[in-house]
Amino acid sequence: MEDRFAGLIGTARVEADAAGRGLSVRVVSRPAANSLAEAAQVLGIEPGDIVKTLVVKRHDGDFLFALVPGGRKISWPKLRALVGVNKLQLPDASLALEATGYERGTITPLGSAREWPVFADSLVAGHEIALGAGAHGYSVFVSGSDLIASFGATVADITEPE
Incomplete structure (x- = not known):
């Protein structure tokens, strides 16, 4: 498969893909955080509202x-x-980068080099979430339900407490 977003980098790929899907997103810059709790505090949200996008082989x-x-x-x-x-x-970081065009810690299905099926935990729906924005130092805010709908994601209970 060819790179769907050749020439666009980081957050621009995310914003271009979101616009193409009619999805409203807000990209914000943020300082690095050393924990989930710190990241949530910096973003002004609850820890459960930060959603990790994991690449699964x-x-x-x-x-x-x-x-x-x-x-x-x-x-x-x-x-x-x-x-x-x-x-x-979970593939190693280099394989995840090759599969998505994003470094670990920035991965999002939005603007991925290749479009893969999306499986969302049922807790993602129904509220605004923050996820990787394709570049370090940024997060993207989006309605979890709208994100799920824009990808035709499969929604189910796929997680357990850490």
């Missing part, structure tokens, strides 16, 4: 995105059952 070599609220982690048995496979894994 399927057994067949393809990938998917898992949207995981802060303070939670993927429940591998739940996600494997939902996807219908026996094996899923």
Whole structure:
């Protein structure tokens, strides 16, 4: 597959993809944080409103995105059952970069170099969330429900407390 956003970098890719989907987003700059609680405080939100976008490698070599609220982690048995496979894994940082065009810590499905299926934990829907914005030092705020709808994401209980 070719890079869908050649020539655009970081937050510009996120904003271009969001606009193409008719999705309203707000990109904000933020200082680095040393913990989830610190990041939430800096952004003025609850820790559970920060959503990690994890790149997950399927057994067949393809990938998917898992949207995981802060303070939670993927429940591998739940996600494997939902996807219908026996094996899923988190790829190393270089493979995640190759799959998305984003460095770890900045990954978002918005503007990804390739569009992969999105699986969102049910806690993502129904409120505004913050997620990676494609570049270090930035977050993107978006309605979780609108993000899910714009990707036709599969929504289910795919996480457990950290």
